[in-house]
Amino acid sequence: MESAFDLVDVHKRFRMAGGGWKRALRGVTLSIRAGESVAIIGPSGAGKTTLLRMMNLTLRPDSGEVRVNGIDPGGIGGKELRRLRSMTGTIYQQHNLIPTLRTIHNILAGRLSSWSILRSLYSLIAPRETGRAAEAAHRVGVLDKLWERTDRLSGGEQQRVAIARALIQNPRHLLADEPIASVDPSRADALISLLRKLSDENRKTILVNLHDVPVALRHFPRIVGLSAGKVLFDLPPGEITGDLLIQLYEGDQEMTAGEAYAWIGEAMKESLAG
Ligand SMILES: Nc1ncnc2c1ncn2[C@@H]1O[C@H](COP(=O)(O)OP(=O)(O)OP(=O)(O)O)[C@@H](O)[C@H]1O
Ligand SMILES: [Mg+2]
Incomplete structure (x- = not known):
């Protein structure tokens, strides 16, 4: 299969405000094929967002190689x-919507990169591709909010608008950074299912950073565990053990061994039931 992203021995460090350097990625080698669905999990600060930004080319590595297609x-x-x-379309953690604009304008902002400045400005007054925006809004379930101001939408609805905005760009690859962080747990599964469905139907590559381990294990056929800037494992969910998760979240105050095993159990139960 065609390759989407190839990272070879990628290193990235950041200068910290207090002086010194933070090594965010420490020799990451990872290949994602076009059309694949992958979840990245790992504790806060592991380098997940940095990795995503390597793939959408908003960051360049200090050393190593990054290739797209x-x-x-x-x-x-x-x-x-x-x-x-x-x-590549990216849905960011802070989804970068402009709160005072209407839903339709935020969705159409996904097209800006391919429009001239004049046309972009004009579109804010009189949306040109209303039909396309409405279709994207319909696909993610916010059609009834198309003319609402975005800051009047719930967190979950805003997340859907961010997905619609990425969709309208019609990218081959979709990257999502914690797309369910601001969504209540009962809706989280539905939102991830939606993302998976949209990418499956359109044969798009999808790569998602997730804090929620059970959600990742339930929905994705390939799980990459990132810890302190390194790939700790790259496995199908069925091969991930409680011990591996403990190792992944080692030193993370919020995670206990009991939780790690519960995560595995939960995902197994779901897959047996489904
Ligand atoms: N622009 C930056 N300047 C300085 N340090 C940075 C910058 N971006 C990231 N870092 C640091 O690099 C490390 C990795 O950050 P990154 O945002 O990739 O982690 P993450 O896995 O996405 O974490 P989280 O789960 O909390 O979102 C962190 O220690 C972070 O503070
Ligand atoms: Mg992050």
Whole structure:
């Protein structure tokens, strides 16, 4: 199968405000094929967001290689680079919606990268691709909120708008950073199912950072465990043990051994029931 993202021995460090350096990625090697569905799990600070930003080319590695669709972005010019970037849609942790705009305008903002500035500004007054925005809103279930101001929407609805905005860009690859962080648990599963369904139907690659381990194990065929900037494991959910999860969240105050085993049990129960 065609490759979507190839990372080879990627290192990234950040200068910290207090001086010194934080090593966010420490030799990550990872290949994602086009059309694959992958969940990244790991404790806070493990480097999950940094990894996503390597893939959407908003960050460059200090050393190592990052290729998208087999292409080295360092070797191409501005126009080609923009085209390569536009193949990936990202839904960020803070979903970057403009609260005072209506839903439809936030959705259409996903098209801005392919529009001229004049056309973009004009679209804020008179949305041009209303039909497309409405279709995307319908697909994620916020059609009735199309003309509502975004800050009047619930956290879960705003998350859906962010997904619609990424969809309207019609990317080949979809990256989502904690898409269920601000959604209540009862809706979390539905939202992830929706993301998986949309990507399956349209044969898009989908890569999701998740704090919720049971949700990751239930919905994704491939789980990458990231810990302190390194890939600890890269396995199908059925092969992930409680011990591996304990190792992954080692030193994380919020996680106990009991919880790790409960996570595995929960995911198993669900898959047996389903
Ligand atoms: N721009 C930056 N400047 C300085 N340090 C950064 C920057 N971005 C990330 N870091 C640091 O790099 C490490 C990895 O950060 P990253 O955001 O990738 O973690 P994460 O796994 O996404 O965490 P979380 O689950 O809390 O979102 C953290 O220690 C973070 O503080
Ligand atoms: Mg993060």
